[in-house]
Amino acid sequence: MIKNISNLGDAAVYCDFGDEVNKEINSKVINYFQNLKDFKFEGITNLTPSYNKLIVSFDLSVTNFEKTKKIIENLEIKKNHSISKKKIQIPICCEKEYALDLKKLEKKLNKPTDEILETFFSKEYFCYMTGFIAGMPFLGDIDKNLHAKRLETPRVKVPKGSIGLTEQFCNIYTFESPGGWNIIGNTPLNVFDSLNEDNPNLINPGDTVSFIKINKEKYKNYNE
Amino acid sequence: MSENFFKVIRAGINTTFQDLGRSNLNHIGIPISGVMDKRNYIIANKILQNVPSHPIIEFAYQGPRLVYYGEPLNISVSGDVKFKIFKNKNEIEGKCYEIITLEDHDEIDLISTNKSVYGYLAIGADLNIDYQWKSCSINTKANIGSNNGKKLQDSQKIEVSKIKELSRRKLDYINSKIENIRVIKGTNFHYFSKESQANFFKKEYSVTKLTDRMGMRLEGQRLDNIINTNIKSEGLVKGVIQIPADGNPIIMLADHGTIGGYPKIATVISADFDKLSQLTPGSKIKFKEVNLKDAETIFKLYEMETNNIISKIL
Numbered sequence: 001m002i003k004n005i006s007n008l009g010d011a012a013v014y015c016d017f018g019d020e021v022n023k024e025i026n027s028k029v030i031n032y033f034q035n036l037k038d039f040k041f042e043g044i045t046n047l048t049p050s051y052n053k054l055i056v057s058f059d060l061s062v063t064n065f066e067k068t069k070k071i072i073e074n075l076e077i078k079k080n081h082s083i084s085k086k087k088i089q090i091p092i093c094c095e096k097e098y099a100l101d102l103k104k105l106e107k108k109l110n111k112p113t114d115e116i117l118e119t120f121f122s123k124e125y126f127c128y129m130t131g132f133i134a135g136m137p138f139l140g141d142i143d144k145n146l147h148a149k150r151l152e153t154p155r156v157k158v159p160k161g162s163i164g165l166t167e168q169f170c171n172i173y174t175f176e177s178p179g180g181w182n183i184i185g186n187t188p189l190n191v192f193d194s195l196n197e198d199n200p201n202l203i204n205p206g207d208t209v210s211f212i213k214i215n216k217e218k219y220k221n222y223n224e
Numbered sequence: 225m226s227e228n229f230f231k232v233i234r235a236g237i238n239t240t241f242q243d244l245g246r247s248n249l250n251h252i253g254i255p256i257s258g259v260m261d262k263r264n265y266i267i268a269n270k271i272l273q274n275v276p277s278h279p280i281i282e283f284a285y286q287g288p289r290l291v292y293y294g295e296p297l298n299i300s301v302s303g304d305v306k307f308k309i310f311k312n313k314n315e316i317e318g319k320c321y322e323i324i325t326l327e328d329h330d331e332i333d334l335i336s337t338n339k340s341v342y343g344y345l346a347i348g349a350d351l352n353i354d355y356q357w358k359s360c361s362i363n364t365k366a367n368i369g370s371n372n373g374k375k376l377q378d379s380q381k382i383e384v385s386k387i388k389e390l391s392r393r394k395l396d397y398i399n400s401k402i403e404n405i406r407v408i409k410g411t412n413f414h415y416f417s418k419e420s421q422a423n424f425f426k427k428e429y430s431v432t433k434l435t436d437r438m439g440m441r442l443e444g445q446r447l448d449n450i451i452n453t454n455i456k457s458e459g460l461v462k463g464v465i466q467i468p469a470d471g472n473p474i475i476m477l478a479d480h481g482t483i484g485g486y487p488k489i490a491t492v493i494s495a496d497f498d499k500l501s502q503l504t505p506g507s508k509i510k511f512k513e514v515n516l517k518d519a520e521t522i523f524k525l526y527e528m529e530t531n532n533i534i535s536k537i538l
Binding site for chain 1: 247248249250251252253254256356357365366367368373408410411456457458459460461463464481482483484488491492493494516519520523527
């Protein structure tokens with residue numbers, strides 16, 4: 001299942017599941033991640049799944065690459081493990097003050113705003129991974145007619161709650177953060193809650209997300 | 225019961241509570257955080273006979289100035305730090321790596337770190353601070369950890385309790401510098417031209433001002449990517465050296481983003497993290513290649529050296 005295992009520095013194992021990004025490969029990554037997580041090996045300090053890679057970090061004073069590699073290779077993988085499969089609705093407002101890059105996208109994609117939004121809202125999106133910043137979901141795949149490159153100059157501060165698009169993916173900025181994705185709207189929903197230590201992320205890998213368009217009034221009143 | 229606490233007169237540039245950080249949360253986007261210079265953290269706590277994971281006050285460049293109110297309390301400072309203690313009207317030059325006893329109304333002014341970045345103030349008592357995911361480490365980007373995830377602020381209080389018995393212990397120790405950063409080739413090393421692969425190990429790189437607890441940006445001979453300046457985003461670990469489109473290296477440090485989309489040219493070995501973190505902007509470094517076996521041996525030596533230093537505390 002893992003195509004190649006190598007070392008990433010002296011304290012991590014790099015598991016390569018392939019080069020493509022699709023649900024099938026990603027499900028394998030998530031399944032390995034869940035199995036390793038449940039096994040609770042001594043010395044493992046982090047498991048970082050992504051589209052098609054899984055990085056297993058360890059404490060070099062407790063274990064090493066060869067030992068950790070063997071554990072991964074010999075791990076008995078139980079199928080269809082407890083992968084999260086929730087369906088989540090995210091309200092977003094795409095009015096001017098929140099849709100920072102819609103005008104630029106009209107030009108990049110050569111399509112009017114209405115068509116861009118209609119295409120975007122008509123699909124459900126799969127969560128491949130979370131990370132970069134706490135709780136940020138990487139969702140896909142967006143319609144091929146909406147594929148756009150990152151901003152040439154990334155923003156120093158993307159507002160919290162922003163929904164961004166790039167290539168086949170979209171994401172939600174859980175915090176104000178630097179970033180270069182094309183911002184088409186903003187959600188009033190809190191997607192990451194650091195006070196909920198057991199389950200801080202609203203969206204987890206394997207979940208399906210659909211976006212609901214709301215107007216500015218509803219956005220402003222959302223948390224009241 | 226009397227209250228024992230510090231009051232922050234001046235917070236300093238980037239003063240945070242840290243410990244060994246929080247593990248197994250990368251998958252939700254939370255990095256490991258924790259102290260930048262682990263050896264100096266261990267030594268400062270060990271001098272006070274604190275447990276190895278005891279919270280510490282970490283500061284960068286200019287540290288805090290604090291006034292203490294309460295029962296006599298032991299502290300120790302580690303790193304290469306210029307600091308002063310004020311007792312009544314007396315001004316005492318501070319010495320790192322030895323126990324200092326603070327009494328009611330004494331002040332400590334952690335003025336600056338000499339030709340280094342991070343210094344540590346360890347306290348011989350429990351700190352009354354919050355833990356998140358079993359760690360007090362403050363991650364200011366995600367507002368996670370003690371102090372509501374924010375760096376220390378002017379005029380705030382730091383309460384302490386369970387003050388330890390007073391004692392006198394010290395260590396003769398001088399921090400050494402590093403010029404060669406040892407690395408293992410990365411998963412995307414072949415993305416770079418033959419010339420750039422050679423230059424990466426041959427040319428000097430300087431540390432820029434765009435360096436913080438998240439990462440260290442370097443500047444030097446541009447590294448030419450001949451395959452793709454982006455990869456499909458994937459996990460990062462501390463020490464990974466990413467090369468974005470501009471061709472200058474960025475080294476991931478304790479508060480790094482958990483996922484990144486730039487090619488990985490190499491990874492710094494674990495034994496060199498402490499000294500790497502202490503490099504000030506303008507410092508010149510060279511990367512030196514080692515293999516995995518060497519890195520593992522070097523790490524064992526690093527641990528032995530730490531234990532050897534600790535054993536010399538008298």
